[in-house]
Amino acid sequence: MMQHVYDFNEGSLEMKELLGGKGSNLAEMTRLDLPVPKGFVITTATCIDYLEQGEELDAMTQSEINAALIRLEESSGKGFSDTENLLLVSVRSGATISMPGMMDTILNVGLNDANVARFAQITQDERFAYDCYRRLLQMYGNVVYGIDMKHFDNILNQVKRNKRYSQDFELTAEDLKAIIDQYKDIYMEIAGKAFPQDVKAQIMGAVEAVFKSWNNDRAKIYRKLNNIPDSIGTAVTIQEMVFGNKNEESGTGVLFTRNPSTGEDQLYGEFLLNAQGEDVVAGIRTPISINRLNESMPEIYTELLDMTNKLEQHYKDMQDVEFTIEDRKLHLLQTRNGKRGAKSAFKIAADFVNEGILTKEEALLTIDPESINQLLHPTFDEKDLAQAELVTDNGLPASPGAATGHIVFDAETAKEWSELGKPVILVRHETSPEDIEGMSVSEAIVTNHGGMTSHAAVVARGMGKCCVAGCDVLEINEEQKSLRYPGGSLIEGDIISVDGDTGSLYVGAIQTRNSDLDENYHTVMSWANDIATVKVRMNAETPLDIQAGLDFGATGIGLVRTEHMFFQPEPLSELRRFILSNSDNERKDALESILIHQQNDFREIFELIQDKPTVIRLLDMPLHEFLPNSKQDIEIVASQQNVSVEDISQRLTGLKELNPMLGHRGCRLAMTYPGLYLMQAEAIMLAAIELNNKDIAVKPEIMIPLVSTERETAYLREMIQERIEALLEEHQVQLAYTIGAMIETPRASLIADKIAQHSDFCSFGTNDLTQMAFGYSRDDAGKFLNQYVNEGVLAYDPFQRVDEEGVGALLQIAIENIKKVNSTMKLGICGEHGGNPKSVELFASLGFSYVSCSPYRIPIAQMSVAQSAIKLKQ
């Protein structure tokens, strides 16, 4: 026969499915002999039966509840009709999966007309007692009888108006008694029945109401959006209430078992004597540091220390504990793993290992990889931030960090001002490759178009620079050099502060604080790197970025974007000559001159990266992105190139594409202009030969982007290889190099085995793969993607975290097929997802050899691959 009711001391955390999260946690603490107020749980299975059987509590359940209530009176030493020790209870819902705020809770159950005065005596606070009763009536009326809250609010507000009160706490006990009378009238008027004065009737009604609340609209929608089955039901926890406001020997508080900011091993928290939790929140009295408890109640403080040690040992994590003291008796009301900052997370992890509480592997799993960001970038001073005037908080936190500076609306001004020593914030509709230099000298970048993987976002992350993107409430007027936002407007030169961690902008300067990487960080990260099997490389091409990546311990470069090198004036001008020319000879000339620049670029990279493997992606961007856009730029280029403005305009029209993302780019360029890739391959190998002559064996891995067919892969691979072999022959050297394919179209994923037959390695571009799998342009998706994520249509933004269902399926098909033809092939990820923890977990489980991400995400990726390795072992 099914047991419907479990006392706390009958349960444990393992019974979470039956007792719910809250109930099983209270049972677990009870099992640990911790002083938890007594209580019992009505199981989730009972809820389901109740809902399925016409919403009636069966006799068996009722009798079990009644028996449990009798046991509760005994174990608590209180009674529902005991005038000395009045027993009141809370009735709370608690499903197995947390659904915060979705279902109902009723406190102070047990009060009635007969015992409320006695309760006033016990708590020595008449106002408090009647307020509890008022609240019980209000909650009960709403939850159990479905009386609209507005009826109660009207009465309360009427009284406050009459008495000219502005706050609830100004209500006196007499006021409350009058309100209670009026509330009772509401019961009769609206629900047609009185508030049950019988305690058991109160409890049965409350239990049924909690069960029913499982199927209220809010809860149903929440479950739908969060993929929680309807069939699991909620448990009901009934627990003795304890009162921290009973007298001066009572109190209430919250604490962390260690300092959540620094990780220091000492209690951290606050308490108030003769108070309830509410009083802390209301802010009328200032709470006292937990350490002062040692002065007022040293025995309780010692008891707390013991208990928190016990909790840490048991839960193997730093705890966040709620407690109440009633008559010098300590009660624990809740414990859970404590949230903490990154700095403290590393210290706690290191300490727990030293203290023997955790193994290194367990300790690594306590670190939220994403939080490491906090350690790598400056952040705003919290106090300053609290007082700052908000411009908007609707931007996307595209690249972390915090910065203050003068607004500029174009890259040119950014350069001029920064040369004069003025810190600038570059604000644009969206950035383009021509803004790169301006971006690099700015403190932060702000855009009102584009998402987390827009040009601005990607480049900023690459630079480790703060960026807020897609901030669409800003009306930016680039020509007038001004912007409007809902609360005002700003012009060039005005100072703003940009928070890349939250996506918020503020008026004026805010003090920033640099974080640094301490010993704990290095200790714990060294464990991570020892355990990891998947390597972490960087996406980088500038010396600054490469050095940053090396400092973070990148094992190589997973992506050199060669187009970024063309935003130096000279190679750009030569590339434009190549594009605009109609003569084969001039094209050849232009390529020869570009070759020299490229060779220099590659030499610079190789000199830094030395013998670490380096994936160099050949030109990927459509050619028109290298041509000028504005009338003025077109004129300048025309005179530089000695062609007419019409020629350029015509060429621009010819190159214009409706959907450039799906256009003439990537290896398609090389099919049309083979010279481009041959020149790049030659430049790479010439640079490699230079280093080889200095006895440095570089490892270039040449990558052909955007392949979709086997034949283009085979054709280009052979073409490049032939040129390289001829070059090596000519220079009489032998050099290791590989040629691989970038798999970033769905079709390439589907035929990856065929592509792999012509590739020494395959690297997956999950950004483009995501765009094409969903049919979402990352530049445009902002219009609906935020809505999709907010409304739960998508569980998460697939440009931030790789989509497991769709893109994951493509990766899996690709890898399974590749392994069939080449079980040892080197497989990498070079999209932005390479720095996202959940994505890295998927990549690791699929068997990738390495992930690559922007330098400032390398530590996050390193922690993620370590955690993935541990989880896969488990």
Next chain:
Amino acid sequence: MMQHVYDFNEGSLEMKELLGGKGSNLAEMTRLDLPVPKGFVITTATCIDYLEQGEELDAMTQSEINAALIRLEESSGKGFSDTENLLLVSVRSGATISMPGMMDTILNVGLNDANVARFAQITQDERFAYDCYRRLLQMYGNVVYGIDMKHFDNILNQVKRNKRYSQDFELTAEDLKAIIDQYKDIYMEIAGKAFPQDVKAQIMGAVEAVFKSWNNDRAKIYRKLNNIPDSIGTAVTIQEMVFGNKNEESGTGVLFTRNPSTGEDQLYGEFLLNAQGEDVVAGIRTPISINRLNESMPEIYTELLDMTNKLEQHYKDMQDVEFTIEDRKLHLLQTRNGKRGAKSAFKIAADFVNEGILTKEEALLTIDPESINQLLHPTFDEKDLAQAELVTDNGLPASPGAATGHIVFDAETAKEWSELGKPVILVRHETSPEDIEGMSVSEAIVTNHGGMTSHAAVVARGMGKCCVAGCDVLEINEEQKSLRYPGGSLIEGDIISVDGDTGSLYVGAIQTRNSDLDENYHTVMSWANDIATVKVRMNAETPLDIQAGLDFGATGIGLVRTEHMFFQPEPLSELRRFILSNSDNERKDALESILIHQQNDFREIFELIQDKPTVIRLLDMPLHEFLPNSKQDIEIVASQQNVSVEDISQRLTGLKELNPMLGHRGCRLAMTYPGLYLMQAEAIMLAAIELNNKDIAVKPEIMIPLVSTERETAYLREMIQERIEALLEEHQVQLAYTIGAMIETPRASLIADKIAQHSDFCSFGTNDLTQMAFGYSRDDAGKFLNQYVNEGVLAYDPFQRVDEEGVGALLQIAIENIKKVNSTMKLGICGEHGGNPKSVELFASLGFSYVSCSPYRIPIAQMSVAQSAIKLKQ
């Protein structure tokens, strides 16, 4: 022990792998006792052995060849040294898979200094004999000794210059003798060896040269591009030469066993007495109709009739035959299935079934579905066409047909002129929805951007109107109303002719010819429709199109594109009001007014289609496509809508997308503006209710486009269903309707089982699927796609024929998964591929329930589904 050499009478067609295509075909004819000049085949396996074993003919093969040559002398009654009956042979390559022109052939082998004069006597043509010898020397020198052709050409040209000849045939026998002497010098100078006077040495050399030609560069590339394995090798056919120019009792000719234009059952062809095949080609003498052979050589004519009957019975198809008569003896040199026009194909198919040669199923397989196009559209008169001046032949044959008219460069002028009765050809960079009216009044549409599935192409095919797209050699200047092409220029009003079957444009008018559908067509198509299992629907929304589709026998509508209805001024204006408004009330107002238009549109469709199932796709296009583009249009709309020009411009900027193809369109619109789809669903059902009141049970199938996630499908389906149910409740009617999803993103294909759980049917949009799988924008891919197809990087244009490897894999994954959750779900195709024969074959094999295509491709699709059904049965 392996046999290296087979006489013709030892082989058959079934030995194609060993004897090659040519050899096995000659063997087959020999086996049928047809008078084929005697010969033998050296096997493909011998070729491979030869190439693998250091390119030396082993003793065994040599002795087999020698033996075969002796047998050949016997069976032909001629001899290599027989001065009365001189035996000459041809040495030809012939692989199992045809590789036209890729490998070498040598004729007249056996001639030498000693017998050439005798040969002149036999053929009674000294000039001919020495010319044969000259050609032998030239071919042999080039093929066997690798002497560059230019050396021979130089000598020939020098003689012609000296003699002031302009044509080769002016050379006299004496000239040729002198040339032959000089050719022999070339042998010594370049190759260092003389032309072999020994016949067997000639033959062995020729055989080796043919074997070696298997590995020449041209052949290797051809095989690579056509996926022909290198390992199959080529056979060598050695065959007695016969001479139609021996005397007046000799001759040569070609014939079709039936008339290839009309299908009439009588010999059709030409012959020349005392002539070689070359003489027909050279055009010096006019060939005579084959029927006249009955006059000059009635016994030969009768023999030919018998033989061709035998061939048709044996090959079960109309044959294209080459023959030579030598001394009143008939020799068949080749037979193959004859190419024919569509009209004759249907007649021949019908006749062959009547004559008992073919079953209906076999007859259906003889029809090339694509050729049916010829019957559905006007074509140019062939004679006129031959004389017309070409503008260009580089356009894409985007929609079949032929038309002549005056060039106009804008839709407005098209309308004005056509109202005045002037036929016009609309020439534009590319068309947009605003050109629709202008397109509908034009005789043909020409664009220089865009591919086979560009707007112009799709709309033109839908209208059954001739279109040439992507004609990129045209430099169109829309403002100056002129165009330039490599050979000249044209202005507004000039007359051109457009051939939508070939993609060519011509200067001036060309006579067109209408084709019609005759009895044979209807007979054969009725067999097709009886056999087919996959249904054929139409993509259509205008009354004209729907009527056309019904006339062709469409079983329903597979795609109503609801956006096409917004190109009427009134609903467009209301939709613009919806888009431009910021007030919810005004939006509601606009929708209410659009509802009435939509309801009318749907009623019109239902009245035509009656109870046939009708898939209606809800709004798919991005909203900005409905807004004006040009400054002038913006001003007009601003005044219509009573908003400022800036407002519209700002809204346009806000809606602008970098990659609209991957942007805010399809069901994403409905997630943001649910009212749009609810209005459309309501309009559909209100129209259905109207018809229901007239006792017509229409079958609306409401389709949600561009889904990528399960939740958006579920959400929209529920939302629409709820509204419809409320509406039916309100009207107190019960109506059948279904709601399904359009699967057109790779992700949707990968999770199709999940989408199917919320769909009554699924229809696959293979156009978008192709775009996203490859990452090819169909509007932009023209820049490289033609090159990809021409160079064999892609075996075919994936926008015309569905890509089996990639897109096919997505379809297969989708269907397998859908069948797991719903084995009876209705599955359709509504992309342009639904009218492409090869694609239809794939769809049929994957288990689709129906395909849908534009009305004028329905007969093609019907034939294709019939053929697929037959092939699947086999």
